[in-house]
Amino acid sequence: MTVPGRGEASTDGQSTDGPNADGPSTGGRGAGRPRSPEKDTAILKAALELLGSHGYTRMSLSQVAEAAQVSKSTIHLRWKTKADLLTAALAALRMADAPPASGDTRTELTAILEDFAATVERVRGMALIGTCLAEEAHTPELLTLLRERTVLPRRALLRHVLEQALEQGEIRADADLEAAVSALLGPYYADYMAGSAPRSGWAGTAVDLVLAGLRPKREQG
Amino acid sequence: MTVPGRGEASTDGQSTDGPNADGPSTGGRGAGRPRSPEKDTAILKAALELLGSHGYTRMSLSQVAEAAQVSKSTIHLRWKTKADLLTAALAALRMADAPPASGDTRTELTAILEDFAATVERVRGMALIGTCLAEEAHTPELLTLLRERTVLPRRALLRHVLEQALEQGEIRADADLEAAVSALLGPYYADYMAGSAPRSGWAGTAVDLVLAGLRPKREQG
Amino acid sequence: MTVPGRGEASTDGQSTDGPNADGPSTGGRGAGRPRSPEKDTAILKAALELLGSHGYTRMSLSQVAEAAQVSKSTIHLRWKTKADLLTAALAALRMADAPPASGDTRTELTAILEDFAATVERVRGMALIGTCLAEEAHTPELLTLLRERTVLPRRALLRHVLEQALEQGEIRADADLEAAVSALLGPYYADYMAGSAPRSGWAGTAVDLVLAGLRPKREQG
Amino acid sequence: MTVPGRGEASTDGQSTDGPNADGPSTGGRGAGRPRSPEKDTAILKAALELLGSHGYTRMSLSQVAEAAQVSKSTIHLRWKTKADLLTAALAALRMADAPPASGDTRTELTAILEDFAATVERVRGMALIGTCLAEEAHTPELLTLLRERTVLPRRALLRHVLEQALEQGEIRADADLEAAVSALLGPYYADYMAGSAPRSGWAGTAVDLVLAGLRPKREQG
DNA sequence: TATGAATGAGTGTTCATTCAT
DNA sequence: TATGAATGAACACTCATTCAT
Numbered sequence: 001m002t003v004p005g006r007g008e009a010s011t012d013g014q015s016t017d018g019p020n021a022d023g024p025s026t027g028g029r030g031a032g033r034p035r036s037p038e039k040d041t042a043i044l045k046a047a048l049e050l051l052g053s054h055g056y057t058r059m060s061l062s063q064v065a066e067a068a069q070v071s072k073s074t075i076h077l078r079w080k081t082k083a084d085l086l087t088a089a090l091a092a093l094r095m096a097d098a099p100p101a102s103g104d105t106r107t108e109l110t111a112i113l114e115d116f117a118a119t120v121e122r123v124r125g126m127a128l129i130g131t132c133l134a135e136e137a138h139t140p141e142l143l144t145l146l147r148e149r150t151v152l153p154r155r156a157l158l159r160h161v162l163e164q165a166l167e168q169g170e171i172r173a174d175a176d177l178e179a180a181v182s183a184l185l186g187p188y189y190a191d192y193m194a195g196s197a198p199r200s201g202w203a204g205t206a207v208d209l210v211l212a213g214l215r216p217k218r219e220q221g
Numbered sequence: 222m223t224v225p226g227r228g229e230a231s232t233d234g235q236s237t238d239g240p241n242a243d244g245p246s247t248g249g250r251g252a253g254r255p256r257s258p259e260k261d262t263a264i265l266k267a268a269l270e271l272l273g274s275h276g277y278t279r280m281s282l283s284q285v286a287e288a289a290q291v292s293k294s295t296i297h298l299r300w301k302t303k304a305d306l307l308t309a310a311l312a313a314l315r316m317a318d319a320p321p322a323s324g325d326t327r328t329e330l331t332a333i334l335e336d337f338a339a340t341v342e343r344v345r346g347m348a349l350i351g352t353c354l355a356e357e358a359h360t361p362e363l364l365t366l367l368r369e370r371t372v373l374p375r376r377a378l379l380r381h382v383l384e385q386a387l388e389q390g391e392i393r394a395d396a397d398l399e400a401a402v403s404a405l406l407g408p409y410y411a412d413y414m415a416g417s418a419p420r421s422g423w424a425g426t427a428v429d430l431v432l433a434g435l436r437p438k439r440e441q442g
Numbered sequence: 443m444t445v446p447g448r449g450e451a452s453t454d455g456q457s458t459d460g461p462n463a464d465g466p467s468t469g470g471r472g473a474g475r476p477r478s479p480e481k482d483t484a485i486l487k488a489a490l491e492l493l494g495s496h497g498y499t500r501m502s503l504s505q506v507a508e509a510a511q512v513s514k515s516t517i518h519l520r521w522k523t524k525a526d527l528l529t530a531a532l533a534a535l536r537m538a539d540a541p542p543a544s545g546d547t548r549t550e551l552t553a554i555l556e557d558f559a560a561t562v563e564r565v566r567g568m569a570l571i572g573t574c575l576a577e578e579a580h581t582p583e584l585l586t587l588l589r590e591r592t593v594l595p596r597r598a599l600l601r602h603v604l605e606q607a608l609e610q611g612e613i614r615a616d617a618d619l620e621a622a623v624s625a626l627l628g629p630y631y632a633d634y635m636a637g638s639a640p641r642s643g644w645a646g647t648a649v650d651l652v653l654a655g656l657r658p659k660r661e662q663g
Numbered sequence: 664m665t666v667p668g669r670g671e672a673s674t675d676g677q678s679t680d681g682p683n684a685d686g687p688s689t690g691g692r693g694a695g696r697p698r699s700p701e702k703d704t705a706i707l708k709a710a711l712e713l714l715g716s717h718g719y720t721r722m723s724l725s726q727v728a729e730a731a732q733v734s735k736s737t738i739h740l741r742w743k744t745k746a747d748l749l750t751a752a753l754a755a756l757r758m759a760d761a762p763p764a765s766g767d768t769r770t771e772l773t774a775i776l777e778d779f780a781a782t783v784e785r786v787r788g789m790a791l792i793g794t795c796l797a798e799e800a801h802t803p804e805l806l807t808l809l810r811e812r813t814v815l816p817r818r819a820l821l822r823h824v825l826e827q828a829l830e831q832g833e834i835r836a837d838a839d840l841e842a843a844v845s846a847l848l849g850p851y852y853a854d855y856m857a858g859s860a861p862r863s864g865w866a867g868t869a870v871d872l873v874l875a876g877l878r879p880k881r882e883q884g
Numbered sequence: 885t886a887t888g889a890a891t892g893a894g895t896g897t898t899c900a901t902t903c904a905t
Numbered sequence: 906t907a908t909g910a911a912t913g914a915a916c917a918c919t920c921a922t923t924c925a926t
């Protein structure tokens with residue numbers, strides 16, 4: 001979830017687990033035919049989509065190859081194993097963007113949550129999350145990457161807003177901010193598990209509940 | 222999650238999607254050796270365990286057969302396909318037990334949440350949930366059953382306690398109880414996704430936050 | 443070489459490394475459909491032929507399956523891996539038959555050697571030997587089996603005749619019989635490596651040379 | 664066997680099946696960068712070593728390329744196919760060296776045989792021989808080259824010594840010298856196939872047996 | 885010349901399912 | 906009923922070779 005910039009998986013230049021950078025090492029830097037970057041991205045995009053729609057084990061490299069208009073070997077040239085490819089695909093997920101600072105705590109929190117939900121829905125995020133959870137025992141890197149790339153950045157954003165609110169006295173001083181972050185995001189998961197159509201306005205409702213629950217004592221009496 | 226009564230999968234008699242009742246020669250009693258019910262339960266138990274530990278596609282019917290001390294054909298004799306078997310296995314999950322009524326809202330909610338967490342952890346529940354989420358596109362019955370058998374009963378329990386609290390004026394009258402239920406359960410999922418060890422006391426914290434957030438206005442001013 | 447009885451690979455009942463005898467173990471001995479012994483032998487025969495004609499790595503299980511009119515899975519049901527199959531195929535090679543006892547040392551030795559050559563030629567034996575030698579580093583069982591099943595029994599036969607000759611004083615008492623055996627068999631290999639058509643009468647020539655070389659001293663002076 | 668001069672594969676100038684001389688733009692001298700001869704030899708050396716250690720089909724051109732510090736394409740630039748490369752590698756094997764003439768038949772024959780054994784062992788020769796035998800049906804050039812480059816020269820050496828012995832009356836006049844050569848070399852192969860550790864002194868024993876077997880009649884009576 | 889990218893054919897193996905006993 | 910044999914389709918991955926730089 002959170003995820004690709006504009007609905008697209010995009011390799012990010014500074015990634016360290018991108019395509020193999022290592023050939024047989026002939027000294028010369030740029031010898032030979034350069035690797036097509038279009039294919040890189042097409043493969044990662046296809047892999048991510050199939051990961052969401054079919055799950056790790058049900059998707060096949062043949063499917064990726066076909067979707068990316070590439071031969072299977074071209075995939076293996078870049079990533080040694082299926083796990084490597086899908087790890088890279090997840091790693092290419094974009095971090096969360098900072099929200100437009102509005103100055104209003106409620107507005108900012110709600111915006112972050114709604115962006116979160118929108119991103120999840122855009123990439124079949126719950127299926128993707130499910131895949132990573134299901135594979136935790138077998139390919140733990142997937143869940144780890146999902147956390148690092150999408151969950152934790154989003155949580156950091158929320159926490160930052162809450163910290164500002166705390167400084168401004170909108171939140172009680174002894175509040176457990178990690179718990180608050182989980183209380184903000186949690187309802188999305190819980191609603192999904194409940195299965196009914198997403199409650200409209202869930203984000204606002206969650207923010208209201210958390211802010212009300214954390215309101216300083218003096219305001220209450 | 223929630224799940225098997227005493228750590229055991231148990232077929233429940235009234236299930237309608239249990240073993241095939243329609244063998245060509247098996248009317249109800251009738252000719253031939255009757256199907257061994259021990260094998261039924263052994264198969265379902267093994268299937269459910271493997272579903273949690275390996276995931277839908279990674280588990281194999283051979284593994285189930287071996288774990289249940291049965292031949293593969295014996296499985297197919299009862300359930301036509303792999304999906305049928307696993308659907309039946311999920312259907313055998315036990316509903317949530319009612320909590321001991323203590324009369325205290327906070328205590329009762331916390332107890333339900335802690336039981337929820339304990340049950341999830343006992344059966345590698347997050348992996349199981351992940352599997353159902355991952356398979357949603359391909360085998361939606363799994364997620365549906367998970368909801369019906371485990372998620373919704375648990376939610377009903379929570380909602381019932383909240384309704385009593387509302388009647389007793391502990392909660393503001395216009396509270397959105399579905400949202401409240403999600404706010405109670407949600408942090409568990411959110412914490413799991415965050416990845417760090419489960420926050421101890423998360424249940425109490427969540428209950429406190431929700432009850433504080435829903436406290437009637439007059440108490441606040 | 444040495445090899446299959448009448449030009450056919452034949453599983454021998456007492457073999458301990460034949461097809462997997464182990465099913466899921468259900469207690470009952472002969473439950474279920476019995477494994478077709480025709481397929482067993484067809485597979486082993488095809489495997490052995492392909493091993494000789496294509497070599498270990500160049501032959502494929504698909505080829506074996508096709509030649510044996512069987513599905514690939516049927517092969518894997520019986521032998522877990524390619525190496526297992528080919529090991530079994532080699533193990534099915536028949537030991538050397540005892541020669542008809544003629545009472546004459548020269549005649550008996552020559553008969554054994556000529557039978558040896560005939561058997562080798564019948565099964566493309568030098569290619570088979572080559573395969574086992576080539577695979578020694580990677581699949582040493584092949585060479586080991588070839589030795590046990592074909593080389594050593596043949597040597598034992600030759601040695602037995604030489605021992606009788608020694609008892610009857612036809613051979614000098616201090617003769618190194620192992621060396622003599624190698625001197626009898628060796629020319630066949632050496633001739634093959636030399637490449638020209640097999641020297642006719644090689645066996646008789648070799649026997650003559652060895653018997654002459656080992657003749658007791660007193661006969662010489 | 665026999666094989667590389669000082670444990671090294673060495674391309675020999677007069678080979679006719681060495682690197683392609685017929686590149687489209689390379690007449691002999693002419694335009695473009697000349698092909699690096701160091702790479703030629705590095706590739707051939709690596710190929711020969713891998714041929715001995717892995718066998719024809721199990722070795723890969725990637726491995727050769729890596730061992731020779733060269734790209735795969737560089738190999739294909741010189742030799743069109745894998746078979747071509749390995750043929751060339753075998754062609755680069757050095758012939759047998761003439762033994763130091765001692766004047767004594769037994770000593771000279773033994774020296775040749777011991778040198779033969781030493782050379783074989785130095786380059787995993789039996790595996791190499793096995794590979795050529797195994798590939799005989801598919802790539803007969805390999806066995807042919809092995810014969811021409813290593814087997815036949817060695818046999819010629821032995822034969823030459825035997826001819827001298829014959830002239831000097833040490834060997835009976837009607838002796839079959841080809842058979843004698845095979846009787847000298849053969850035990851090495853036979854011993855290897857028997858599998859036990861190489862009999863020490865095998866060479867002397869073989870020479871003694873042959874010389875005794877071929878001793879002129881008059882000496883015997 | 886020399887490189888690395890790209891590919892199509894092929895490998896051994898696994899699996900859910902059907903068949904024969 | 907229950908078993909084990911048998912199968913076809915699919916899988917991840919490797920390789921010799923050709924293409925573009």
